[in-house]
Amino acid sequence: AETWDMPTPYGDATFHTQNIRTFAEEVAAATDGALEITVHSANSLFPHAEIKNAVRSRQVPIGEFFLSRLSNDDLAYGLDSQPFVATSYEDAAKLWAAQKPVVTELLAKEGLMPLFSVPWPAQGLYTNGEIKTVDDLAGLRFRAYNAALEEFAALAKAAPVQIEAADIPQAFSTSQVEAMITSPSTGANSKAWDFVTHYTAIDAWVPKNIVVVNQRVFDRLDPAVQEAVMTAAAAAETRGWEMSKEEAAAKTKVMEENGITIVQPSAELVSGLQAIGAAMLENWNEKASDEAKAILEAYNQ
Amino acid sequence: MAELSDPVIFGILLTLLIALLAAGVWVALSLMIMAFVAIVAFSNAPAGLVLATTLWGHSHSWPLAALPLFILMGEILLRSRLSEDMFSGLAPWLTRLPGRLLHVNVLGCAIFAAVSGSSAATAATIGRMSVPELKERGYPESLILGTLAGSATLGFLIPPSIILIVYGVATEQSIARLFIAGVLPGIMLVCLFGGYVMVRAWMAPDTIPKEDDTMSLREKIAASRRLLPVMLLIVGVIGTIYTGVASPTDAAAVGVVLAAVLAVMTGSFGRKEFIEALMSATRTSCMIALILFGAGFLAIAMGFTGIPRNLATWIGTFDLSPHALLTVLTVFFVLLGCFLDGISVVVLTTSIILPIVQAVGIDPLWFGIFLVLVVEMSQITPPVGFNLFVIQGLTGIDILRVAKAALPFFLLLMLGLLLITVFPGIVTMLPDAMGN
Amino acid sequence: MRRVLDALYTAAGGLAALCILAICLLISAQVGLNILARVGGPALSFTIPSYADFAGFGLAAASFLAMAYTLRAGAHIRVNLLVSRLPQGAQWVAEMLSLALGTAMVGYATWFSVQLLMESLHYGDTSPGIIAVPLWIPQLTMVTGLVLLTVALLDTLVESLRNRAPVIIDFGSE
Ligand code: NA
Ligand code: NA
Numbered sequence: 001a002e003t004w005d006m007p008t009p010y011g012d013a014t015f016h017t018q019n020i021r022t023f024a025e026e027v028a029a030a031t032d033g034a035l036e037i038t039v040h041s042a043n044s045l046f047p048h049a050e051i052k053n054a055v056r057s058r059q060v061p062i063g064e065f066f067l068s069r070l071s072n073d074d075l076a077y078g079l080d081s082q083p084f085v086a087t088s089y090e091d092a093a094k095l096w097a098a099q100k101p102v103v104t105e106l107l108a109k110e111g112l113m114p115l116f117s118v119p120w121p122a123q124g125l126y127t128n129g130e131i132k133t134v135d136d137l138a139g140l141r142f143r144a145y146n147a148a149l150e151e152f153a154a155l156a157k158a159a160p161v162q163i164e165a166a167d168i169p170q171a172f173s174t175s176q177v178e179a180m181i182t183s184p185s186t187g188a189n190s191k192a193w194d195f196v197t198h199y200t201a202i203d204a205w206v207p208k209n210i211v212v213v214n215q216r217v218f219d220r221l222d223p224a225v226q227e228a229v230m231t232a233a234a235a236a237e238t239r240g241w242e243m244s245k246e247e248a249a250a251k252t253k254v255m256e257e258n259g260i261t262i263v264q265p266s267a268e269l270v271s272g273l274q275a276i277g278a279a280m281l282e283n284w285n286e287k288a289s290d291e292a293k294a295i296l297e298a299y300n301q
Numbered sequence: 302m303a304e305l306s307d308p309v310i311f312g313i314l315l316t317l318l319i320a321l322l323a324a325g326v327w328v329a330l331s332l333m334i335m336a337f338v339a340i341v342a343f344s345n346a347p348a349g350l351v352l353a354t355t356l357w358g359h360s361h362s363w364p365l366a367a368l369p370l371f372i373l374m375g376e377i378l379l380r381s382r383l384s385e386d387m388f389s390g391l392a393p394w395l396t397r398l399p400g401r402l403l404h405v406n407v408l409g410c411a412i413f414a415a416v417s418g419s420s421a422a423t424a425a426t427i428g429r430m431s432v433p434e435l436k437e438r439g440y441p442e443s444l445i446l447g448t449l450a451g452s453a454t455l456g457f458l459i460p461p462s463i464i465l466i467v468y469g470v471a472t473e474q475s476i477a478r479l480f481i482a483g484v485l486p487g488i489m490l491v492c493l494f495g496g497y498v499m500v501r502a503w504m505a506p507d508t509i510p511k512e513d514d515t516m517s518l519r520e521k522i523a524a525s526r527r528l529l530p531v532m533l534l535i536v537g538v539i540g541t542i543y544t545g546v547a548s549p550t551d552a553a554a555v556g557v558v559l560a561a562v563l564a565v566m567t568g569s570f571g572r573k574e575f576i577e578a579l580m581s582a583t584r585t586s587c588m589i590a591l592i593l594f595g596a597g598f599l600a601i602a603m604g605f606t607g608i609p610r611n612l613a614t615w616i617g618t619f620d621l622s623p624h625a626l627l628t629v630l631t632v633f634f635v636l637l638g639c640f641l642d643g644i645s646v647v648v649l650t651t652s653i654i655l656p657i658v659q660a661v662g663i664d665p666l667w668f669g670i671f672l673v674l675v676v677e678m679s680q681i682t683p684p685v686g687f688n689l690f691v692i693q694g695l696t697g698i699d700i701l702r703v704a705k706a707a708l709p710f711f712l713l714l715m716l717g718l719l720l721i722t723v724f725p726g727i728v729t730m731l732p733d734a735m736g737n
Numbered sequence: 738m739r740r741v742l743d744a745l746y747t748a749a750g751g752l753a754a755l756c757i758l759a760i761c762l763l764i765s766a767q768v769g770l771n772i773l774a775r776v777g778g779p780a781l782s783f784t785i786p787s788y789a790d791f792a793g794f795g796l797a798a799a800s801f802l803a804m805a806y807t808l809r810a811g812a813h814i815r816v817n818l819l820v821s822r823l824p825q826g827a828q829w830v831a832e833m834l835s836l837a838l839g840t841a842m843v844g845y846a847t848w849f850s851v852q853l854l855m856e857s858l859h860y861g862d863t864s865p866g867i868i869a870v871p872l873w874i875p876q877l878t879m880v881t882g883l884v885l886l887t888v889a890l891l892d893t894l895v896e897s898l899r900n901r902a903p904v905i906i907d908f909g910s911e
Contacts, residue, residue, distance in 0.1 A: 159782035174545030191475030554764035
């Protein structure tokens with residue numbers, strides 16, 4: 001029997017990790033214990049930043065990470081985190097269909113093969129007080145942790161502030177930051193009601209995690225085991241997307257129950273944000289590789 | 302080797318570590334060698350690549366950047382008149398209090414803990430100033446070292462706290478609530494530590510040096526003017542955090558700049574002193590960094606071998622009552638804490654332990670604080686205790702002697718653990734008051 | 738040779754110190770900008786791009802570059818309570834053993850850190866932040882520091898072997 005160590009960045013309460021644990025159980029069951037996967041959650045094996053490279057150099061055979069972390073390597077990885085490109089699960093599925101062949105090819109250059117990818121719930125806006133138009137964002141200290149968000153803040157005339165994830169509660173309570181964009185999962189799990197009053201469901205983008213395996217390690221597996229892994233992976237992807245949808249609804253409800261005002265964005269806010277998204281996409285187009293542009297083309301068809 | 306049981310493997314590795322340390326191998330390298338043996342003998346992972354990844358992955362983290370800066374701040378204070386001034390300004394007020402200036406160690410650590418998230422930084426910064434001052438004034442070494450080693454652990458409990466962030470992220474507890482939950486237990490520990498110092502002073506009054514007791518109130522107030530620069534520093538650093546212009550890591554840089562400006566203004570600090578301070582801070586933070594890398598490699602080795610995970614699973618098989626479970630877990634964490642650093646103990650075991658704990662109806666928020674107290678204990682137990690390392694680094698006094706001096710504080714932390722178990726309200730009262 | 742090596746260790750230590758100073762200045766500058774933004778409003782709000790990443794890389798450089806210097810200064814800590822009670826001959830043997838084990842362990846780490854660097858170069862790995870930094874640049878400080886530490890350990894081993902006595906005096910040890 002073979003044992004695989006699998007690092008993931010997220011904790012056990014995250015639906016992604018729960019999904020992966022089920023995946024591991026299914027692989028073990030389908031292969032009759034020939035392949036056991038040990039899940040190491042919450043960065044307990046490798047830090048998030050090192051997981052992809054650890055799989056690449058076969059320190060571990062398999063691992064999970066946030067796909068758009070790799071946008072600096074190629075913008076093709078980051079299209080799911082580009083604001084207002086794909087904002088619903090339907091669009092996100094369509095985008096992943098367009099993205100998958102390109103991402104597969106890019107990862108293959110590093111000896112990696114994607115097994116499955118599962119989205120986070122769509123990203124909403126957390127603020128103190130209601131945001132009715134894009135103008136309401138002007139001047140707010142806005143959390144920006146990557147280049148796209150910094151650009152977004154600049155276009156919305158907000159002030160980008162770099163806050164590490166762990167510092168968020170304190171940063172809000174001391175007004176170091178006044179607005180952020182993240183998923184309802186993260187909002188509910190970090191008990192956002194302790195520090196914000198309003199959640200606006202702007203559904204800015206639907207980012208994904210991806211699970212990759214080292215190709216050489218995978219190729220060495222018995223064909224029957226390989227097939228079991230691929231079957232379980234396909235099931236995990238389907239299940240993960242469903243879990244994500246349920247999560248979005250459940251966690252939004254948790255926030256509402258705890259006193260956060262859930263706001264559907266006004267038409268004015270939506271059109272303003274879409275204008276920003278369009279401007280960002282134009283800049284994106286200038287920098288994107290041919291592969292990345294091909295994804296957008298396929299998606300827009 | 303697969304037939305060896307986990308407790309046996311654990312025993313072999315621990316023996317190896319103790320042998321290496323006893324032979325005088327550097328602490329960081331002993332940890333690395335032990336981890337290397339663990340990976341090669343008891344797992345399939347490629348040791349060399351994992352080591353390189355760990356060295357790189359653990360070396361550039363943002364929260365860690367605060368460490369050298371806080372150490373530098375301590376060095377600047379030591380080499381200027383500021384730390385001497387602080388003790389001279391406080392001395393007249395503490396003449397009647399049993400234990401006198403030893404309380405500066407306890408309260409100094411508590412105040413600094415409100416700025417820094419780590420207990421090593423707290424020990425390094427406060428200890429840099431207080432150890433030489435208190436020694437010079439003739440306080441007993443064991444109490445100086447013990448109060449410092451013990452009180453510095455507050456860095457983890459009083460917010461901000463790296464360990465609560467790690468626990469909060471791993472278990473998806475609200476970090477804001479965990480921070481608030483740490484406040485009362487922190488105050489409780491300050492009282493326990495301060496109380497212990499008073500009892501010791503009361504039992505053997507001759508061991509505590511006399512401070513000048515003839516000053517009038519007016520003279521005392523006049524002497525207190527010397528406290529002003531340090532108070533400005535404290536207000537400045539805490540102020541930048543709580544007005545939101547600086548994150549906790551940012552605040553370390555603010556501390557260095559303010560300390561340097563104040564040191565120059567009090568006229569006791571020049572280019573030569575600054576270079577000395579900088580080089581000394583470079584050595585101390587490099588020493589701590591190398592141990593952190595060794596500890597990180599050991600943690601990952603433990604992750605691959607699965608020993609802590611298996612032991613935790615094994616504990617779960619006994620179906621213990623809540624109090625029995627907590628007792629067993631305390632012993633388990635103290636044992637692991639002997640040779641793993643606190644953060645690793647948390648990340649390696651929570652995913653097994655938390656479901657067991659929740660199954661018997663223990664509040665995960667309360668358990669986070671429980672865990673922090675146990676981790677604090679692990680900071681002062683040999684052979685691997687970061688506060689011990691920092692204090693040996695500052696004073697040259699061997700960690701085993703420091704550990705002996707810290708033993709009463711280990712027991713006080715144990716008492717603290719008992720108190721929050723009997724009166725869980727100490728932990729849950731404030732977060733419950735946050736509403737909803 | 739002795740002088741050249743000592744100068745090398747000290748120079749790297751000095752460079753590490755400069756890195757700490759640079760982290761301090763970088764973060765202070767950002768705090769200054771934060772204050773400016775508070776006073777001046779959104780029109781005057783600026784962030785230094787990826788300053789947290791740069792502070793992290795500065796920390797890595799400071800930690801690794803100072804290692805050899807810190808070793809020679811006797812500031813890497815060890816438990817000497819037991820060894821110091823041994824007769825001098827045995828102390829010397831223990832020192833040799835420590836240095837030999839240390840050289841082997843750090844040499845091994847150095848070798849694989851070179852592999853890591855080569856891999857980063859080969860795949861063109863970059864940092865994920867606002868500014869994409871090619872990772873081989875900060876990783877080069879790691880490799881340099883580890884090479885120096887290996888050299889310093891080996892150097893100390895040879896020196897102790899010649900002197901028939903430990904040469905590193907632990908900081909503050911009685
Ligand atoms: Na703290
Ligand atoms: Na310990």
